[in-house]
Amino acid sequence: MSTDPTTCQSAPVLKERGQREVFCGLTGIIWLHRKMQDAFFLVVGSRTCAHLLQSAAGVMIFAEPRFGTAILEEKDLAGMADANEELDREVGRLLARRPDIRQLFLVGSCPSEVIKLDLARAAERLSVQHAPNVRVLNFSGSGIETTFTQGEDACLASMVPTLPDTQARELLLVGALPDVVEDQALDLLAQMGIGPVRCLPARRAQDAPAIGSNTVFALTQPFLGDTHAALSRRGARHIPAPFPFGAEGTMLWLNAVAAEFGIAPDVVARVTAAPRARAEKSIAAAASTLRGKRIFFMPDSQLEVPLARFLTRECGMIAVEIGTPYLHAELHGPELDLIAAGPTLSEGQDVDRQLDRVRAARPDLTVCGLGLANPLEAEGLATKWAIELVFTPVHFFEQAGDLASLFARPLRRRAALSRQHPNFLEAAE
Amino acid sequence: MKLAVWTYEGPPHVGAMRVATAMQGLHMVLHAPQGDTYADLLFTMIERRNHRPPVSYTTFQARDLGADTAGLFKSSCQDAYDRFQPQAIMVAASCTAELIQDDPGGLAETMGLPVPVIALDLPSYQRKENFGADEAFLQICRALARPMDRSAQVSCNIIGPTALGFRHRDDLAEITALLCEMGIAVNVAAPMGASPADIARMGAAHFNVLLYPETAESAARWCEKNLGQPYTKTVPLGVAATRAFIKEVRALSGSTNPVNEQRLRQPWWTASVDSTYLTGKRVFLFGDGTHVMAAARVARDEMGFEVCGMGCYNREQARPLRALAQEFGLTALITDDYLEVEAAIEATAPEMILGTQMERHIGKRLGIPCAVISAPVHVQDFPARYSPQMGFEGANVLFDTWVHPLVMGLEEHLLHMFRDDFEFHDAAGPSHHGAKAQPLPQSAPAAPAAADEGGSMPPPSAPPELDNIVWLSCAERELKKIPFFVRGKARRNTESFAQEKGLSEISVDTLYEAKAHYAR
Numbered sequence: 001m002s003t004d005p006t007t008c009q010s011a012p013v014l015k016e017r018g019q020r021e022v023f024c025g026l027t028g029i030i031w032l033h034r035k036m037q038d039a040f041f042l043v044v045g046s047r048t049c050a051h052l053l054q055s056a057a058g059v060m061i062f063a064e065p066r067f068g069t070a071i072l073e074e075k076d077l078a079g080m081a082d083a084n085e086e087l088d089r090e091v092g093r094l095l096a097r098r099p100d101i102r103q104l105f106l107v108g109s110c111p112s113e114v115i116k117l118d119l120a121r122a123a124e125r126l127s128v129q130h131a132p133n134v135r136v137l138n139f140s141g142s143g144i145e146t147t148f149t150q151g152e153d154a155c156l157a158s159m160v161p162t163l164p165d166t167q168a169r170e171l172l173l174v175g176a177l178p179d180v181v182e183d184q185a186l187d188l189l190a191q192m193g194i195g196p197v198r199c200l201p202a203r204r205a206q207d208a209p210a211i212g213s214n215t216v217f218a219l220t221q222p223f224l225g226d227t228h229a230a231l232s233r234r235g236a237r238h239i240p241a242p243f244p245f246g247a248e249g250t251m252l253w254l255n256a257v258a259a260e261f262g263i264a265p266d267v268v269a270r271v272t273a274a275p276r277a278r279a280e281k282s283i284a285a286a287a288s289t290l291r292g293k294r295i296f297f298m299p300d301s302q303l304e305v306p307l308a309r310f311l312t313r314e315c316g317m318i319a320v321e322i323g324t325p326y327l328h329a330e331l332h333g334p335e336l337d338l339i340a341a342g343p344t345l346s347e348g349q350d351v352d353r354q355l356d357r358v359r360a361a362r363p364d365l366t367v368c369g370l371g372l373a374n375p376l377e378a379e380g381l382a383t384k385w386a387i388e389l390v391f392t393p394v395h396f397f398e399q400a401g402d403l404a405s406l407f408a409r410p411l412r413r414r415a416a417l418s419r420q421h422p423n424f425l426e427a428a429e
Numbered sequence: 430m431k432l433a434v435w436t437y438e439g440p441p442h443v444g445a446m447r448v449a450t451a452m453q454g455l456h457m458v459l460h461a462p463q464g465d466t467y468a469d470l471l472f473t474m475i476e477r478r479n480h481r482p483p484v485s486y487t488t489f490q491a492r493d494l495g496a497d498t499a500g501l502f503k504s505s506c507q508d509a510y511d512r513f514q515p516q517a518i519m520v521a522a523s524c525t526a527e528l529i530q531d532d533p534g535g536l537a538e539t540m541g542l543p544v545p546v547i548a549l550d551l552p553s554y555q556r557k558e559n560f561g562a563d564e565a566f567l568q569i570c571r572a573l574a575r576p577m578d579r580s581a582q583v584s585c586n587i588i589g590p591t592a593l594g595f596r597h598r599d600d601l602a603e604i605t606a607l608l609c610e611m612g613i614a615v616n617v618a619a620p621m622g623a624s625p626a627d628i629a630r631m632g633a634a635h636f637n638v639l640l641y642p643e644t645a646e647s648a649a650r651w652c653e654k655n656l657g658q659p660y661t662k663t664v665p666l667g668v669a670a671t672r673a674f675i676k677e678v679r680a681l682s683g684s685t686n687p688v689n690e691q692r693l694r695q696p697w698w699t700a701s702v703d704s705t706y707l708t709g710k711r712v713f714l715f716g717d718g719t720h721v722m723a724a725a726r727v728a729r730d731e732m733g734f735e736v737c738g739m740g741c742y743n744r745e746q747a748r749p750l751r752a753l754a755q756e757f758g759l760t761a762l763i764t765d766d767y768l769e770v771e772a773a774i775e776a777t778a779p780e781m782i783l784g785t786q787m788e789r790h791i792g793k794r795l796g797i798p799c800a801v802i803s804a805p806v807h808v809q810d811f812p813a814r815y816s817p818q819m820g821f822e823g824a825n826v827l828f829d830t831w832v833h834p835l836v837m838g839l840e841e842h843l844l845h846m847f848r849d850d851f852e853f854h855d856a857a858g859p860s861h862h863g864a865k866a867q868p869l870p871q872s873a874p875a876a877p878a879a880a881d882e883g884g885s886m887p888p889p890s891a892p893p894e895l896d897n898i899v900w901l902s903c904a905e906r907e908l909k910k911i912p913f914f915v916r917g918k919a920r921r922n923t924e925s926f927a928q929e930k931g932l933s934e935i936s937v938d939t940l941y942e943a944k945a946h947y948a949r
Contacts, residue, residue, distance in 0.1 A: 019488045019505070044430075046524035046553060051439040052467045070430045074554045077528070078491025086430035094432065110462045110525035113491065144491040144525070352512060370809025371469030371481065378479030 008339040013327060018350025021369055022300055022325060023387075024143030025151025026107065027056045031391065032155055033066040033267055037174040038204050041067040041162070042094065042216040043141070044087065044119060045109030054423065055388075068094070069352075072111055083117055084125075091126055095134055102133070102205035105155060108140035126137045135205065137162065147325040149223040149301045149390065152176055159208070160230035163200075167212035171257065172236065174228075175221035178393040179203065185220070185244070185396055191271040194261045200227075211236050218257050220244060220395060223302035225328045235241040242334045245303075246310035246400050247279035252334075275397035282401020283314055289408040291316035293364035296357075299349050300369055300386035305332045307389065307403075309339050309369075315404050319343035320361045323354065365407060378422075382410045435767045435787060437805055439743035441551035442523045442559025443468050443498045448569070448644070449519055449534055450482040450592035454624035455569075456515035457484045458506045460498075460526035460533045475808050476593055485509040489526075499531045506537055510544070514795045517545045517573065517625035518583060521564065524553035537883045545625065546819050547572045557765075559643045559717070559743050562591055567647040573625055576656050577632040580745065583616040583682045586634040586658075588648055589641035593805040595720070597621060599642060599817035604665065607820050608638070611675070611684040620644075631914035640819070643743060666723035668731055668824045693821040695828045705946055706841055707832070711918065713738040713779035715762070715770055715788050716803025718746020720818075722753050724783050724802045727827060729757070738762065738777045740770065767791075778917035786810070796913060798834030841912070898927050901945055904935045 004010065026049055029041045043049045050069035070090045076083040095101060104126070123138040130136060135387060139158035141151040156174065157399075171194060173185065182199060189197050198209030200217075206408045213235035219228065222243050232238065241256035241335045242249045251272060296319045297304040304324040311317040321344040324332075336345075347353070351372075358366055358381065366376055366383045373383040384407055394403040438444075442459060449457040450472050457540045459465065466486050472478045487505040489498045505910075510518060520533040534548025547568050551561050566588070587604060590597035598621070616634035617627045631652065637660040649660040659681055665674035675688055698704065700828050703722040712734045714721045718741040728734040740762030741750050747763045754761035762773050771791045774782060782792045786807040792799030801810060817823040835841075900908070904923075911919050919940070926943035927935050 003712055018508075019466075019486050020463045021466050021469065022466055023465060024462070026464070028465075041434075047433075047436060047438075047440040047557065048442075048465060048524050048553070050433045050436045051443065052464065054435055055439075055471055065434050068432050068434045071433050072430060072554060074552075076430050077554060083430065090430055090432050108466070111528060112530045114494070114525055143462040143489075144494070146491065147463060148808055174906075369466075369470070370474050371466060372473070374473040374477060375481045 003184060004337070004352060006341050007412040008322075008341055008343065008345060009333065009336040011336075011341055011343075011345050013348040016346055016348040016350045016354065018348075018353065020147070020176050020325075020349045021298070021351040021371055022349070023056060023148040023369070024052070024110070025141035025146030025148065025154055026052060026109065026143075028141065028151030028155060029053065029067050029107065030056060032152060032176055032201070035179075036103065036201050036203065036205075038100060039066065039105060040101045040103070041095065041105045041107055042091065043067070043069040043107045043109055044112045045069055045072065045107075047071055048112045049109045049111075055333065060316060068163075077115060083115075084122060087117075087122055088126065088129070090138075095130060097376055099133075102135065104130075104134055104136045105158070106136065108138065108142055110142045110144050113140060113144060131154060147302075149221070149303075150226075150325075152221070153224045153226045156224060157226040157230045159201065160211070160227065160234060163234070164210040166212045167214055168196070168210070168212070169214040169216075170209070170211075171195070171261070172200055172209055172217040172231070173197060174219050174224055174231070176201055177220055177395055179214040181393045181395050181399060184379075184398055186395070188271060189257065189273070189282065191263075192254075192258055192263050192267055194257065196264065196295050200269045216260055218253065219331065220405055221303075222306050222328070222331055225325075225331060227324070228331065240330070240334055242309065242338060243306040244395050245306050245403060246314045247276050247397060248314055249306065249310055250279065250396050250400065252275060272397070275372055279397040279400035283404045285317040286401060286404035286408040289411050290404065292318065293411065294318045294320050294361070295407075296320045296323045296363040296366045298323070298351075298354060298358075298366065298372065298386070299325045299346070300367070301390050302326060302328075303386075303389055304367070305335045305339075307364060308343065309335045310403070311407060312339060314400075315407070317365075317407075320363050321346060321354075321357060323347075323349065325349070365411060377402075382414050384410055386423045437767070437785065437787065439471075440524055440553050440560035441556050441558060441564070442521055443471070444486055444558040444563070444644075445519070445521055445549055445551060445565035446472075446482055447558075447562050447591040447593050448565040448620045449484060450478070451590065451620040452483075452569075452623055452625075454516040454626070456509050456513045456517075457482075457518060457519045457521065458502070458509050458533070458537070459484055459486050459521055460487045460502050460531060461488070461523035461525055462525050463488050463490065465523050465525075472592055473748060474681045474931060475491030475806060476811050477808075478592070478739050482592075483513065483515070487526075494529065498526075498529055498564045499536055502531055502533055502536055503540060504689075506533075506542070507541060510542055515544060515625075517547060517569075518542060518545040519549060519569070521549040521551055522553075524673075527551070527553050545572050552604070557743075559745065562644040563647045566591075566645055567651055569620070569625070569628055570631065570651055572650045573628040574627065574631045574652065574656060577630070579635055580614065580616060580633045582614050582837075583612070583684065584616040584633050584634045585636050585638050585678075585682070586616050586875070587618040587638045587640060587650075587742045588619065588620075588660075589639055589643075589645035591644050592621070593640075593796065593804075593806060594644070595802075595806055595810055596643070596816060596818045599815055600819040600823065602815070603817035603820035603822055604638065604640065607665075607671075607675070607688065607766060608678070610686065610688055611678060611682070612686045613678065613682050613684055625699045632658075634658060638678070643717050643745070664719055664723055665819045666720065666823065667727035667827065668693065668821070669725055669726065671820050671824065688930075690821060693824060695731065695821075695824040698828050704733075704832075707835075708733050710781060710835070711737040711777075711779045712783055713774050713777055714802070715740050715742070715782070716785040717741055717743050717751045720803035722746075722750055725753060726829075727759060727824075728783065728831075731824070732828070732831065734781075737779050738773060740764065740773070773796075780915065780918065781831075783831065795917075797917075800831045800834050836912075865926075875895075897933060898924055899933060901937075904937050904940050907937050907940055919944070 029034045119138040123136045126136040137158050139154040203206045215236035242252045244250040244253040308319045308322045323346040327347045376383050393399045472482045537546045590601045617631050639660045652658045663674040665671040673674045742765040751761045782788045783802045789799045921941040
C-alpha cells in the first residue's frame with residue numbers, strides 16, 4: 001500500500017460517534033432472499049424488525065416473501081427454555097409449509113442479542129432435527145452489531161465454516177450479485193480461460209462451493225470484511241483489487257484476477273476490448289451531466305469509497321466528503337490509492353453534525369438514506385438515494401453506464417423542473 | 430413467539446413518532462439502537478414530508494451495553510435540547526431499550542431541562558402502533574393541558590389526526606370547514622399542527638371532536654374527566670354519519686346554523702340509474718375498526734352493496750366491531766395475521782374488497798378489485814389533490830374511490846352479452862384501467878404448486894368437505910364463460926348447492942339450478 005500524499009490513502013480520517021441515520025443489517029435479507037432461491041430467513045426479533053423489513057424496501061414484496069419474523073412476546077422474555085421451545089415450534093411449522101426450503105437462516109436481532117438468546121445452539125439443534133433436508137445456520141443482523149450491508153457480510157461469513165473442503169485450484173467470486181450480472185462476469189472469465197469459477201452465495205444450496213488452501217477469491221462487494229477473514233481462516237487467498245464499478249474498476253479487477261491465473265495481457269485485452277468500449281461510451285453520456293459537480297457521501301452502504309473513485313476518475317465529479325460506516329483498510333486500500341487527495345474522509349456518523357457540513361458545503365449532489373433525501377431536497381440540495389445502489393445492477397462493464405446515470409438522473413430532473421421547482425421559486429422571490 | 434410475514438401495525442414507538450411528527454415545537458428522544466432510524470423514511474418517503482421527524486435516536490451499540498447506555502441517553506437528550514430548543518421533550522424507549530431498563534423518563538427528569546419532559550411507557554412486546562399514538566397523545570395532554578376559562582364564542586378542539594394517518598390532512602380541513610359553517614371555532618387541532626403551547630390551551634374549548642378513536646380516545650376521555658369537555662362519539666364518515674355528527678355537534682354546542690348540502694353529490698350519484706349495477710355487489714371489509722365500521726354502513730345503506738365479511742386488525746375495536754357484524758348477520762374477523770385475512774377473503778370470494786394496502790395486494794393476487802379505506806398506508810394514500818374521507822366532500826370521494834376499481838355498469842352488461850368474444854373479453858379488465866387484471870384462479874391450487882410459485886405459505890385450498898365434488902368438463906367450460914368478476918361467486922355457490930343436495934358431480938344443469946336457487 002502506498003503512502004502517496006497526493007491520494008486519499010494517507011488522508012486523515014474524521015471519526016464520528018453519534019446518531020447514525022442508517023439501516024441495520026437485517027435489511028440485507030431483502031436482496032439475499034431473492035438471490036438464494038431455496039433459503040428462508042427467519043428473523044428472531046420484535047415487531048420493529050418485522051416493520052423494518054416491510055418498510056425498508058419502500059414497497060412490500062408480496063409475491064414471494066422468503067423471509068419472516070418470529071416476534072418475541074412478553075412470555076418469551078420471561079424464561080429462556082420457553083423461547084427455545086417456541087422457536088423450534090415456529091421453525092417446524094414453517095418448514096412443514098415450505099418443503100422447498102433447503103437452507104434456513106436464523107437471524108439474530110437487537111432484542112435477541114440483548115436477551116442472549118443463543119441462536120447458534122438453536123441452529124445446531126434444529127439442523128439435527130431437520131437433517132438432511134434443511135441446513136440451519138445463524139447470523140446476526142442486529143443494529144447493535146451491524147450496519148446495513150454488514151448483514152450480507154455476516155450471512156456469507158456464517159456459511160463459510162459449513163462449506164466442504166477441496167484442494168482444487170478454483171476461483172471463488174464472493175458477494176451477492178443479480179444473476180444477470182453474475183452471468184456476465186462468469187462469461188468474461190470463461191472467455192479468458194479462467195475456471196472453474198464458483199460463487200458465494202450460490203443460487204441454490206446444492207451449488208455451494210467447496211474451499212481450501214488452493215482456493216483464491218475475489219470480492220465483488222466492498223463490505224465483506226468478516227467473510228474475507230472467514231475465508232482466509234479456511235486457507236483461501238484473497239486477490240486484492242479495486243472493485244468492479246465503472247470501466248476502470250472492472251478492468252483493474254479483471255486484470256488482478258487474470259494475473260493470478262497467468263492469463264496473457266493480450267488475451268485480457270482481446271476479451272475486454274468490446275465491452276470496455278461500450279462501458280466507456282455509456283459512461284461518457286452520463287458524465288457530461290456529472291463533470292465538475294460536487295458530491296457528498298453520507299455513510300450508508302460501504303460502497304461510498306469505490307463509488308467516489310468511480311465518480312471522480314471516470315465521471316469528472318469532485319468529492320467533498322466521503323463518509324462510510326466503516327473504513328476497512330485492507331479492502332478499501334486499493335481504492336484509496338486511486339482517489340486524489342482533497343475530500344474529507346469520515347467514518348461513522350453524527351448525523352446532525354454531518355448535516356451541518358452538508359449545508360455549509362452545499363454540494364451539487366448528496367448520496368444519503370431515504371430518511372434524509374426529501375428533507376435535503378426541500379432545502380434545495382439534490383440527492384441520490386443510497387439504497388438504489390444496492391438494489392440496482394451496477395457492477396461490471398455492461399452496467400457501468402447505468403451506474404453513472406443513477407447519479408446523473410437527479411441532476412437532469414432538477415434541470416428539467418427548474419421552472420417550477422419550489423426552491424427555485426423561493427430563490428427568485 | 431408468533432411468526433409474522435407482514436404486519437398491519439408497527440411497534441408502539443412508531444405510533445408515538447406519528448404524534449411527535451404531526452406536532453410543532455415538540456422533540457422526541459428515543460432510546461434505540463442503530464437501525465431504528467428506518468422509521469424516519471415512513472414519514473419522509475411515504476408521506477413526502479420535507480423535514481426529518483423531530484426525533485433523536487441514542488444509537489447505542491453492542492459495546493455500549495456493558496458500559497454506560499444511561500449516560501448516552503442523557504447526552505443525546507441534552508444535545509437534542511441544545512440543538513432544537515423545543516417547547517417540550519418527549520422521551521421513550523424502543524423495543525431493545527425496553528430490555529436494558531434504563532428508564533429514560535427517570536433519567537430525563539433528573540437532568541433539570543428547562544422545558545416539560547413527557548415520559549412514555551410503551552410496552553413493545555405487548556402493544557402496537559395505535560396504542561403508542563393514543564398513549565403518547567394522552568401523556569402530552571396530561572402533562573400540558575389544564576382546566577381554564579372557556580372561550581367566549583363556542584369552540585371545540587379537533588383531536589386525533591396524526592402524521593402518516595389515512596387522509597388525516599384532508600379530513601381535518603373538511604371537518605374544520607364544516608364546524609366553521611356551523612359557527613363553531615376550532616380552538617386547537619391536535620396532534621396535527623399543534624405545539625405544546627397549543628395543548629396547554631386546549632381547556633378553553635367547550636367540547637372535543639374526536640375524529641379517530643384509534644389515536645385519541647384515551648385523550649378524549651381524559652379531557653372529559655379533567656377538563657369537563659364532552660366529546661363527539663360519531664365519526665363523520667359517509668352521508669348518514671355526517672348528518673348524525675352535525676346533530677351531535679348541535680346538541681353539544683347549541684349551534685342552529687344551517688349546513689349547506691349543495692356540494693353533496695353522493696346520494697344522487699348512487700340513486701341515478703347508472704349505479705343500478707352496484708346493487709348487491711358483495712364486498713369484504715377489512716382495516717382499522719373505525720374505518721371498517723363506518724364503511725360497512727356506507728356500503729350497505731349508501732351504495733347498496735351487500736357486506737359479506739368484515740374485520741379489523743386492532744383488537745382495541747373488537748367489541749364494537751363484533752356487535753356491528755352481528756347486526757349485519759356476520760361474524761367479525763379480528764386478527765392481525767395477514768394470511769388469515771387472505772384465507773377469509775378467498776373463501777368468501779367477494780366481488781370487491783374495501784381494505785388496506787395489504788388487502789390491495791391480496792386482491793391483486795386473487796383478481797378481486799380493491800379500494801383502500803384505512804391505514805396501513807402507502808405513498809398512494811397521500812394524493813396531491815384534496816381527497817378527504819369525512820364530511821360531505823368525503824362522501825363524494827368515497828363514491829368515486831369505491832366505484833373506480835369495478836368494471837363500469839354498461840361495460841359489465843356487454844361483457845355478459847359477448848362473453849368470450851376474442852376481442853372483447855373480461856380478462857382484459859376494466860377498460861378505464863391501464864393494467865391487465867388477473868382472472869380468478871381456475872381451481873383451488875394445491876399446496877405444492879403454490880410452493881413452486883414461491884408464495885411464503887401455500888394459499889388455503891378449498892374447504893376439505895368440497896374435495897369430493899367433481900366439476901364435469903362441460904360444466905367447467907360453462908363456468909369459464911361467466912365473467913371473472915362473478916365467476917368466483919358462481920363457483921362457490923354451485924359447490925355449496927351441490928353439497929347441500931348431496932351431489933358428487935357438477936353438470937351444466939347443476940350450475941344453472943344453483944343460479945336459480947341463489948337468484949335475487
